[in-house]
Amino acid sequence: MFSKLFLLFTLIPIMELYTLVEVGSVIGVGSTILIVILTGVIGAWLARMEGFNTMLKVRESLAQGKVPADEMVEGLLILVxxxxxxxxxxxxxxxxxxxxxxxxxxxxxRMLRKQFNESVKVQGAGSFGSANSAGFTYYTWHSSGGRKAPGDGPLSVQDLEARLRGETSQEPRKAVVIDCDPIEDKDNGSR
Structure with missing residues (x-):
């Protein structure tokens, strides 16, 4: 990692300086400075336009219920x-x-995403109610120990919008208790 950073912060600026001096000696200092300024301005404008296009693709993917992973990687590349x-x-x-x-x-x-997917190994954490995973029970101040209360369950869009506008009669949640079952240690059989 150190060698990559060394190359990035030392070798590339030296190469850039050498290139600027060589181009400046051929086309002149003023023209070289003008080209550098123009590429910066045009590049910023292009990056902004491509960023907006990518943002629209992200919103489109989210509206379709898809994870915008490719668009996010492209957005990162546009930033770079x-x-x-x-x-x-x-x-x-x-x-x-x-x-x-x-x-x-x-x-x-695609290459970055593939490399990222290969570097991240997702360890299975089990699922709720699975025999070989920890059981988690999530209680809130309004819940009744796992019993369904009226109005519990998935929220409709109208209910969610009403809650966001503050037009709900339900008090805000004040306390959370998470009840966990211990997992048996497979090595020595103890809890």
């Missing part, structure tokens, strides 16, 4: 692309443009 485009230099601008273009961003997003 915007930062790279705002950083003065031609090398970071090229990397930012590659990440910002949708036809190159999507393969990067």
């Amino acid at each position: 692309a915007g930062l790279l485009l705002l950083t003065p230099g031609f090398i970071t601008d090229c990397m930012g443009i590659v990440l910002l273009a949708p036809f190159t961003r999507k393969p990067f997003a």
Whole structure:
């Protein structure tokens, strides 16, 4: 990790400086500075537009009841692309443009998501009521020890909106008790 950070914060700025000096000696200092400023402004505008498009895709996925995982990864890549485009230099601008273009961003997003999925190993935690998992009972101030009270159960959209507007007669929940069953230790058979 240290070597990657060393390369990121040392080698890339040196390469950027060298490239800026070389380009400046060929096309002139004023033109080089103008190009760097223009790429920053245009890059910020493009990143903003792509960010809005990705945000619309996230909302669309959520409205359809899907998890917007791909869109979130693309949003992260757009953020990185915007930062790279705002950083003065031609090398970071090229990397930012590659990440910002949708036809190159999507393969990067798939690769990142695949790498993330492989690195995260989800350990099965069991399910409620399972024989080999801890049993959890969630009591609230309004609940009656697991018995159904009138009005308990899934909320309708109208009930949720009424609660959010504060138009509910039910008192707010004040105390929570979580009752847990111990798990047997498989190694020594004790609780």
